[in-house]
Amino acid sequence: MQDSARPSFYQQLRELQPFQQQIWATALAQRAAPNYLLFAEVTGSEHGPAFKQLLALAWEGVISPQSRINWPVQQEKLPALLPDPEATHLYGVYPALDAATGLELVLDEAVMPQTETAVDASKLSRATVRHYLEQLCPEGMTLEEAKQWIRHHPLMEDEQDFQDELLHQIQQLERPFSPLVREIKNLAMNQGVSNLGISLD
Template sequence: MSDANGGFRPRLRALDRRQGLAFMAALAERLRPNYLLYAEASEQGDPAALRVIHDLIWEALLVKEARIDFERQAEKLAEMEPPAEDESFGARRALEAVMALAACLDSLRGEAPEAALEVSELSRSGVQAFIELTEGEEDAQRLAALIRQHPLMDDEYDFQAAVLEAVEAPLDRGALKELRRLGRNGGVSNLGLTLD
């Protein structure tokens, strides 16, 4: 990510744990349609259970004294991963959605100081993989240029910058609801895909 916008990575690293969690939760919202599409196409996974875990993460952000067994949620989440032998494009993108939520749970357990940066890169690498798949460019230099200039990558940068800006502001109940709406992105994933 370019550092023209005030040093994106240093700003991401400077977030406190709650801000970082909010950033990841919003990015995970935008990854969720990829999981839903995979589950629908493959009849694998559990979108409803994934939603429940995501709702608990938002609840932990909203309610300081929320009593949630994050160890148990992490175990449940691990069961929602696509099968390891499924190396399809859809399975990889579904796995990214699961990994983003796993990073949120790790953060809630206090185990992941770099988690926000990892989820940022996870979302961006999914977009890159999608561009590589759909553009089919053999030449590495041309492909790199194509990825940098691709509208989906522009959209990814803009989205992450907007989320970062939102979490740097005070995160009261209203701001968190707005952040969640931003993350849902009208039901369109980071790959520009939607269930419709």
């Protein structure tokens, strides 16, 4: 019998402590990173290294208690990294923009913790996958059939499984700078494969 008193998935995210929300957002930004880096590589953008540096600082901020990072200064670097969908016809600009937006959530949370950061990051990652699958949806489907096709597509099921496992691991963290954060980082890196199944390799 299902426990009706159990908080919903998003409510569990809202109940995470600020340091847990920060780790959650950083993990989802890490998983989306190949989407940004591949787009930068394909378009010859010079912003790939800066994106990777900001992401590395985000991990340093949740792994190392000795880190002293000026987050407002890091925030100022982000607008230049946001790709412009109107400047290219490539579909990859959209998941790249989502990845940069996810990193923006990380930096915003570091500056000023918010109860909705983890929820926003979760919804953003799901939306990236959903929008991508909408481009692949077989023609001739009704709207309801398309929704079901997307819901049960392996990429969407993998997204759900990843977020479920990530939440489980983060809920085990009882204090900041736990050694377990490195395991969460490894989970998020996913051997270099993004939430869209994209790998730089």
